[in-house]
Amino acid sequence: MSDFNQEVDMSEMFKVPEQLRAKAHVKSMEEYRAMYKASIEDPETFWGDMAREFHWETPFTKVGPTFNFDRAKGPVHMSWFDGGKTNLAYNCLDRNIEKGLGDRMAIHYECNDMDDQHASFTYTQVLELVCKFANALKAEGVTKGDRVSIYLPMTVELPAAMLACARIGAVHSVVFGGFSADALAGRIVDAQSKVVITADGVMRATKPVQLKSITDKACELAELQGFKVERVVCVGRLKGTPYADQVKHDWVEGRDVWCNDFIGSQPATCGVEWVASEDPLFMLYTSGSTGRPKGVLHTTAGYMLGTFATMKYVFDYQMEDTFFCTADCGWITGHSYITYGPMLNGATQVLFEGVPTHPEVDRFWKICAKYKVTTFYTAPTAIRALMKSGEEPVTRNDLSSLRLLGSVGEPINPEAWKWYHRVVGGGRCAIADTYWQTETGSHLLAPLVGAVDCKPGSACFPFFGVEVAILDDKGVELEGECSGSLVLRRPPPSMMRSLYGDHQRFEEAYFSQFNGYYFTGDGCKRDKDGYYWLTGRMDDVINVSGHRIGTAEVESALVAFPNVAEAAVVGFPHDIKGEGIYCYVTLNEGEEYDDALKPKLKQQVREMIGAFATPDEIHWAPGLPKTRSGKIMRRVLRKIALPDYLTQDLGDTSTLADPSVVDVLKANHPRAA
Ligand code: ATP
Ligand code: MG
Numbered sequence: 001m002s003d004f005n006q007e008v009d010m011s012e013m014f015k016v017p018e019q020l021r022a023k024a025h026v027k028s029m030e031e032y033r034a035m036y037k038a039s040i041e042d043p044e045t046f047w048g049d050m051a052r053e054f055h056w057e058t059p060f061t062k063v064g065p066t067f068n069f070d071r072a073k074g075p076v077h078m079s080w081f082d083g084g085k086t087n088l089a090y091n092c093l094d095r096n097i098e099k100g101l102g103d104r105m106a107i108h109y110e111c112n113d114m115d116d117q118h119a120s121f122t123y124t125q126v127l128e129l130v131c132k133f134a135n136a137l138k139a140e141g142v143t144k145g146d147r148v149s150i151y152l153p154m155t156v157e158l159p160a161a162m163l164a165c166a167r168i169g170a171v172h173s174v175v176f177g178g179f180s181a182d183a184l185a186g187r188i189v190d191a192q193s194k195v196v197i198t199a200d201g202v203m204r205a206t207k208p209v210q211l212k213s214i215t216d217k218a219c220e221l222a223e224l225q226g227f228k229v230e231r232v233v234c235v236g237r238l239k240g241t242p243y244a245d246q247v248k249h250d251w252v253e254g255r256d257v258w259c260n261d262f263i264g265s266q267p268a269t270c271g272v273e274w275v276a277s278e279d280p281l282f283m284l285y286t287s288g289s290t291g292r293p294k295g296v297l298h299t300t301a302g303y304m305l306g307t308f309a310t311m312k313y314v315f316d317y318q319m320e321d322t323f324f325c326t327a328d329c330g331w332i333t334g335h336s337y338i339t340y341g342p343m344l345n346g347a348t349q350v351l352f353e354g355v356p357t358h359p360e361v362d363r364f365w366k367i368c369a370k371y372k373v374t375t376f377y378t379a380p381t382a383i384r385a386l387m388k389s390g391e392e393p394v395t396r397n398d399l400s401s402l403r404l405l406g407s408v409g410e411p412i413n414p415e416a417w418k419w420y421h422r423v424v425g426g427g428r429c430a431i432a433d434t435y436w437q438t439e440t441g442s443h444l445l446a447p448l449v450g451a452v453d454c455k456p457g458s459a460c461f462p463f464f465g466v467e468v469a470i471l472d473d474k475g476v477e478l479e480g481e482c483s484g485s486l487v488l489r490r491p492p493p494s495m496m497r498s499l500y501g502d503h504q505r506f507e508e509a510y511f512s513q514f515n516g517y518y519f520t521g522d523g524c525k526r527d528k529d530g531y532y533w534l535t536g537r538m539d540d541v542i543n544v545s546g547h548r549i550g551t552a553e554v555e556s557a558l559v560a561f562p563n564v565a566e567a568a569v570v571g572f573p574h575d576i577k578g579e580g581i582y583c584y585v586t587l588n589e590g591e592e593y594d595d596a597l598k599p600k601l602k603q604q605v606r607e608m609i610g611a612f613a614t615p616d617e618i619h620w621a622p623g624l625p626k627t628r629s630g631k632i633m634r635r636v637l638r639k640i641a642l643p644d645y646l647t648q649d650l651g652d653t654s655t656l657a658d659p660s661v662v663d664v665l666k667a668n669h670p671r672a673a
Contacts, residue, residue: 012414012455012456013453013454013455014421014431014453014454014455014456015453016430016449016450016451016452016453017403017428017429017430019403019428020316020403020404020430020449020450021450021451023316023318023450024316024448024449024450024451025312025313025316025448025450026313026316026448026450026451027450027451028451029451029452031451032448032451032452032461035464036461036462036464039464039465040465040467043063043064043065043465044062044063046464046465047063047064047080047305047465047493048060048063050305050308050309051063051081051084051301051305054086054091054095054304054308054344055086055087055090055091055094055095056084056085056086057085057086057087057272057274058083058084058085058274059083059084060081060082060083060084060277060301061082061083061084062081062082062083063080063081064078064079064080064081064082064302064493065078065079065080065302065490065491065493066078066079066080066082067079067490067491069488069489069490069491069511069516069517069518070515070516071507071511071512071515072515075503075507076503076506076507076511077497078491078495078497079277079278079302079497080277080278080301080302080305080491080493081277081301081302081305082277082278083277084276084277084301085274085275085276085277086274086275086277086300086301086304087166087167087169087272087273087274087275087300088163088166088281088300088303088304088340088344089130089134089163089164089166089167089272090167090272091304091344092163092166092339092340092343092344093123093126093127093130093163093343094127094272096123096343096346097123097124097127099346101123101346102122102123102124103122103123103124104122104123104346104348105120105121105122105348106121106122106123106125106126106343106347106348106349107120107121107126107156107159107348107349107350107351108120108322108348108349108350108351108371109121109155109156109351109353110350110351110352110353110354110367110370110371111353111354112202112203112204112205112353112354112355112358113203113354113358113359114359114366119156121156123346126156126159126160126163126343128268128269129156129157129160129263130160130163130164130167130270131164131167131266131267131268131269131270132263132264132266132267132268132270133157133160133161133163133164133263133266134164134165134167134168134270135263135266135267135270136233136262136263136266137164137165137168137170137195138168138270139266140195140231142168142170142194142195143168143169143170144168144169144170144273144275144279145169145170145171145279145280146170146171146193146194146195147170147171147172147173147191147192147193147283148161148165148170148171148172148173148193148195148196148197149172149173149174149175149184149187149188149191149193149195149196149197150162150165150172150173150174150175150196150197150198151174151175151177151179151184151196151197151198151211151214151215151218152174152177152197152198152199152211152235152329153177153199153202153209153211153237153353154177154328154329154351154352154353155199155202155235155237155351155353156351157197157199157235157259158174158329158339158351159329159338159339159343159351161197162174162282162329162335162339163339163343165282166281166282167270167272167273168270168273169273169275169279171191171280171281171282171283172281172282172283173187173191173193173282173283173284173295174282174284174329174330174334174335175187175285175330176328176330176331176628176629177202177209177211177328177330178209178328178330178628178657179214179330179628179655180214180654181214181215181217181218181221182218182221182654183654183655184214184215184218185217185218185219185221185222185225187285187295188218188219188222188227188229189222189225189227190295190500190501191283191295191500192227193229194228194229194230194231195229195230195231195232195233196215196218196219196229196231196232196233197232197233197235197259198211198212198215198232198233198234198235199211199212199234199235199236199237199238199259200212200234200235200236200237200238200239200247200249201213201237201238201243201246201247201249202237202238202353203238203243203246203354204354204355204358205354205355205357205358206358208238208243208246208247210247210248210249211247212232212234212247212249213247213248213249213250215232216232216249216250216252219232219252219255229255230255231255231257232252232255232256232257233257233258233259233262234256234257234258234259235259236258236259236260239258275300276300277299277300277301277302278299278300278301278497279299279300280297280298280299280300280497281298281299281300281303282297282298282335283295283296283297283298283500284296284298284331284332284335284438285438286437286438286439287331287438287627287628287629287631287655288627288652288654288655293655294438294499294505294509295499295500295501295502296332296438296439296496296499296500297496297497297498297499297500298441298494298496298497299497301493302441302491302492302493302494302495303340303441303442303493303494304340304344305493305494306336306440306441306442306465306492306493306494306495307336307337307340307341307344307441307442307494308340308341308344308345309442309463309464309465309493310336310341310434310442310443310446310463311337311341311342311344311345311347312345313448313463313464314406314432314434314443314446314447314448314449314463315337315375315377315404315406315432315449316404316430316448316449316450317342317345317347317375319346320374321347321348321374321375322348322349322350322371322372322373322374322375322401323337323342323347323348323349323350323373323374323375323377324349324350324352324367324368324371324373324375324376324377325337325338325342325349325377325378325406326352326356326364326376326377326378326379326382327377327378327379327408328629331438331629332437332438332441333377333379333408333409336441336442336494337377338351341442350367350371350373352367356382356385356386357385360393361386361389361393362393362394362396362397364376364378364382364386365393365394365396365397365399365424366397368397368399368401368402369397369398369399369401372401373401373402374401374402374403374404375402375403375404375405375406376402376404376405376406376424377405377406377407377408378406378407378408379407379408379409379410379629379630380407380409380410380411380412380413380416381409381410381626381630381631381632382630383407383412383416383419383420383424384413384416384559384565384566385565385566387416387419387565388565388588388589389589391423394423394424395423399424399425399426400426402424402425402426402429403428403429403430404429404430404431404432404449405420405421405424405425405429405430405431405432406431406432406433406434407420407431407432407433407434408433408434408435408436409629409630409631410631410632411457411533411534411535411536411552411556412433412456412457413457413552413555413556413559413560414456414457414556414560415556415559415560416559417431417433417456417457418456421456430447430449430450430454431447431449431454431456432446432447432449433446433447433454433457433458433459433460434446434459435459435522435532435534437520438496439495439496439510439520440492440494440495440496441494441495441496442463442492442494443463444462444463444466444468444488444492444520445459445460445461445462445463445466445468445532445534446459446460446461446463447459447460447461448461455527455531457533457556458527458531458532458533459532459533459534460531460532461530461531461532462532463492465492465493466488466492467488467489467490468486468487468488468489468524468532469486469487469488469489469517470482470483470484470485470486470487470524470525470526471484471485471487471514471517472484472485473485475513475514475515475517478526480526480528481526481527481528482525482526483523483524483525483526483535483548484523484524485513485514485519485520485522485523485524485538486520486522486523486524486532486534487514487517487518487519487520488517488518488520489516489517491518495518521537521538521539522534522535522536522537522538523535523536523537523538523540523541523550525550534552535550535551535552535553536550536551536552537634540552540570540571540634542569542570542571542579542581543571543578543579544571544574544577544578544579544580544581544612544613545576545577545578545612546578547612547613549581549609549612549613551568551569551570551571551634553609553613554567554569554581554583554605554609554613554615555567555568555569556608557604557605557608557609557613558583558585558601558604558605560604560608561600561601561604563587563588563591563597564585564586564587564588564601565586565587565588565589566585566586566624567583567584567585567586568583568584568621568624568632568634568637569581569582569583569584569615570582570584570634570637570638570641571638571641572616572617572638572641572642573642574616580616580617581613581614581615581616581617582615582616582617582619582637582641583601583605583615583617583618583619584619584620584621584624584637584665585597585601585618585619585620585621586621586622586623586624587620593620597618598618601615601618602614602615602618617641617670617671618670619640619641619665619668619669619670620668621661621664621665621668622661622664622668623658623661623664624637624661625637625653625656625658625659625661625662625665626656626657626658627655627656627657628655628656628657630657633653633655633656635651636650636651636653636656636662639651640662640665640666640669643671645666645669645671646666650662
């Protein structure tokens with residue numbers, strides 16, 4: 001295609017590290033291809049055999065997938081493992097303990113402060129905590145199918161509360177602890193959760209987060225919307241610590257209970273509620289990058305297989321590994337690669353409460369050195385932020401235990417990929433760029449690190465059971481080297497089943513664009529070697545004089561410039577070209593901005609992509625508007641790029657982490673002069 005040669009170097013190849021291949025579950029491309037083929041052509045055997053590693057109280061009668069993606073043929077639906085009954089918490093905990101892993105470390109809890117009381121929990125200890133929680137919820141009257149909202153910091157109570165819900169068949173709805181009272185109230189009301197589990201507060205770096213007082217406010221707001229929260233369970237995270245007086249909250253008699261009192265007298269064993277394969281496990285809202293957040297609904301058995309299999313094969317999980325995923329359990333990454341995927345594999349992992357920059361910018365690396373982490377999983381936004389402070393904070397720590405680095409959340413620029421590989425990975429680690437969504441529950445595209453040579457910036461190939469296609473604007477499947485909309489032809493096991501309480505919106509949001517396909521919303525290229533490259537959201541593709549340019553490509557070119565730490569690119573209406581290219585640019589720590597940079601940056605993009613992609617406008621951005629999960633909110637940037645930016649309505653910005661960056665951008669505006 002015409003827009004295909006404007007490329008960051010797509011031929012650059014990083015070979016599988018041989019020491020990794022030697023032990024890997026999948027050791028060659030041939031092996032990967034054979035397994036992939038089996039997963040698609042004979043799911044009955046491939047997924048059926050894998051599923052039988054788990055405990056089924058009632059065996060499934062059919063593997064699946066049973067599904068309809070074509071609205072013309074009736075409602076969209078999908079199911080896996082029909083007829084089966086199982087339980088996620090049982091398979092994460094009891095099953096591993098029966099296998100002899102009871103004394104194995106499950107979770108190393110690392111607190112915000114370096115000198116706080118970090119603690120480690122074995123599988124047996126996690127099970128006991130989960131059972132106490134589960135018994136307490138049952139005593140509260142919570143039964144199968146009831147929703148429980150969880151608004152907790154990253155302490156061990158968070159995954160434990162999730163697993164407790166799973167154990168009794170309740171549906172958890174975790175709300176990230178950075179959300180406002182408004183956002184929390186909306187999610188409580190939407191889920192109709194009578195029970196909310198929160199904490200008095202938590203320190204993030206040196207700032208207290210008032211979780212309980214925000215919960216109090218959210219309960220009031222919910223009540224105004226006609227919904228009454230009956231029980232608020234409060235974990236005393238700061239109670240009795242030197243920070244206790246930093247948090248202020250009310251106490252509603254009859255409604256509020258301290259977690260210790262709630263679970264304290266409960267027995268440490270609890271029977272299991274066996275649930276059907278398609279019974280709901282949890283609901284979780286998307287991050288809101290593109291609009292009003294969607295309450296994604298996941299079910300039991302398929303999600304179990306998807307998270308288990310990707311943890312095992314993409315992260316090439318081995319018994320001696322120590323896994324560290326830096327995501328919060330408030331996001332899908334924390335659900336799938338903290339609470340469920342690692343525990344299903346019997347893994348040892350680090351659960352980190354704090355932030356990467358506290359007390360200093362090397363906290364992640366200190367943690368890796370402390371626990372001898374082998375597998376580290378983070379987001380490009382974190383990598384770029386840490387790149388700003390240079391190499392020394394990384395290299396002053398002993399990172400020799402690392403063997404595998406993961407990335408998720410956004411396209412990773414080749415520049416950041418290579419820094420991650422060279423500086424963090426010491427040039428010897430594999431990198432798994434994992435592309436997936438809240439909706440898909442587990443990885444869609446990712447290299448199997450023992451088998452696949454990587455190209456920096458490419459998420460490589462589809463995972464087992466994932467059948468992708470790239471469509472043109474008319475919905476026709478493209479072959480070979482191509483670029484278009486990324487869709488799924490069939491549901492992988494861990495696919496979402498609906499939007500909670502709104503199946504209509506579910507069909508419209510994902511199945512109305514292309515008949516018979518699930519539309520990811522993302523643009524994608526396939527190169528001549530069959531590697532997949534995410535080019536950004538489809539609505540982020542800019543059409544300049546008939547050339548379709550992915551915003552991710554222009555951003556990568558800008559970030560490759562020495563002074564640039566981060567860039568965000570959007571389109572704006574242009575009289576002659578149709579759309580013009582508008583670039584927001586953040587400089588490295590300590591760099592002064594100067595207008596003389598503008599022509600240099602434009603030249604950089606011309607050289608790396610082509611003259612037709614030359615930026616029209618460069619806007620210096622000391623900070624970018626990001627969602628609380630760290631993604632750039634381009635829809636806000638598109639509005640600020642307009643000539644009448646001062647009078648634009650910026651839409652739903654409730655998931656913005658720091659609203660004040662918007663004012664700074666307006667004050668810096670190149671159109672203001
Ligand atoms: P919303 O759907 O509410 O706009 P969101 O899409 O940001 O929010 P998530 O489900 O957390 O919510 O993010 C999934 C999206 O993140 C993907 O659709 C894709 O755009 C992007 N993404 C995730 N991982 C990668 C990756 N490795 N490479 C490229 N893009 C990625
Ligand atoms: Mg999305």
